Amino acid sequence: MNKINTTKKYIKIMFSVIxxxxxxxxxxxxEYQIQAKEKVKLEKEYFFYVYPKLPSSSNDRDRTIEFNNAxxxxxxxxxxxxxxxxxxxEEQTIGSTYHISIEIAKVKKESEAELSFxxxxxxxxxxxxxxxxxxxxxxxKVGNRDFKSxxxxxxxxxxxxxxKVISGxxxxxxxxxxxxxxxxxxxxxxxxxxxxxxNGKNVVLNPAAFxxxxxxxxxxxxxxxxxxxxxxDLWYNNSKEKGGNQRYD
Numbered sequence: 001m002n003k004i005n006t007t008k009k010y011i012k013i014m015f016s017v018i019x020x021x022x023x024x025x026x027x028x029x030x031e032y033q034i035q036a037k038e039k040v041k042l043e044k045e046y047f048f049y050v051y052p053k054l055p056s057s058s059n060d061r062d063r064t065i066e067f068n069n070a071x072x073x074x075x076x077x078x079x080x081x082x083x084x085x086x087x088x089x090e091e092q093t094i095g096s097t098y099h100i101s102i103e104i105a106k107v108k109k110e111s112e113a114e115l116s117f118x119x120x121x122x123x124x125x126x127x128x129x130x131x132x133x134x135x136x137x138x139x140x141k142v143g144n145r146d147f148k149s150x151x152x153x154x155x156x157x158x159x160x161x162x163x164k165v166i167s168g169x170x171x172x173x174x175x176x177x178x179x180x181x182x183x184x185x186x187x188x189x190x191x192x193x194x195x196x197x198x199n200g201k202n203v204v205l206n207p208a209a210f211x212x213x214x215x216x217x218x219x220x221x222x223x224x225x226x227x228x229x230x231x232x233d234l235w236y237n238n239s240k241e242k243g244g245n246q247r248y249d
Contacts, residue, residue, distance in 0.1 A: 040119060041068050042126055045112075047228045048086075048104050049133035052153045062089070065100045065115065065126075069093055073120035075100065082113035086128050091117065104130045129228075136178040136221040136230050142203055143168020151232050156216075158235040162207035166236070170203040172219045181220040181229065205236045 048063045063086075075091045075098045089101035100117060110131040117124055133154065140148040143166060150157035174180045183197040197203050205217055216233035223229070 040124060042124055043067075043227075045127040045129055045227060046115075047129045047131070049131060049155075050104065050106055051133045061104045061106065063102050063104055065102065065128075066097050069096045069098055076118050078115065078117040080113055080115060080128075082111075085111045085113035085130055086115075102128070104128075108132065136175055136223075137172070137219065137232055138175045139171055139173040140219060140232065140234070141169070141171040142166050142205060142217070147234055150234065155230055156233045156235065158237075160235075160237060162236055165207070166205040167202065169200055170197055170217075172199055174221050177224055178221045178230075179224055181222045183217075183219050186216050186218055186233075207237050 046065055051060060074093060078088045078091045078100050080086050080088055080102070084105055085107070086102045086104045089103055091098070091100050093099070098119075100115070102115070105111070107130050110129065112127055112129045115126050115128050135148070135151045137148050137151055139146060140151065145166065145168075147157070150159075170183055172180055172183055180199065183199055185195040185197060185203070186193075203217070216235045218234070219232045221230050221232070
């Protein structure tokens with residue numbers, strides 16, 4: 001009889017231990033999930049370019065660093081280690097992302113400085129690299145038309161008021177020191193559809209098919225010696241707006 005009571009008592013103790021373990025585990029998991037969600041995803045370095053003066057730019061040297069909002073904590077105390085490279089304009093949180101606005105200097109050669117800031121009491125740093133813009137493209141052909149020169153001043157060129165469909169082989173070549181990463185057709189913000197294109201294969205640029213906002217034929221180039229990437233966007237549409245060199249970054 002005593003043996004039975006002892007067994008029952010043992011079972012009750014074990015049951016209590018198991019329940020306590022489960023309750024403790026359920027308390028830990030949400031906390032872990034919050035911590036994981038709050039991790040800031042920040043690049044080690046950001047590249048910004050000084051372009052020739054463009055008509056579409058109200059201030060050609062304003063730039064923004066964007067990264068994920070970590071747990072609804074504010075970003076504060078943003079500082080530049082060298083204000084001859086860039087200065088801080090403001091820090092703000094917009095929806096699910098942090099925005100740190102800076103103004104880059106009109107440098108004549110590649111320059112860099114450190115950006116530091118605080119989120120929830122923790123300090124973060126990243127490198128800001130500012131350099132004169134150089135076209136990474138040697139050839140940007142669709143059929144017989146080469147659009148390479150359109151990117152000599154900036155990485156975006158808007159061909160508006162277009163009526164003809166252009167078709168032919170896409171032949172994209174990189175300059176020395178660069179490599180072609182990929183080519184794609186981006187139908188724009190309303191569609192969100194992006195189609196990958198193989199170099200040397202046929203492509204069709206139909207102005208009626210492109211979204212008038214954001215639709216483009218795009219080539220992405222990667223610097224062979226760094227993390228630097230430049231995305232060249234040829235906007236080809238039937239918008240009635242004035243076209244030409246653009247910059248929206």
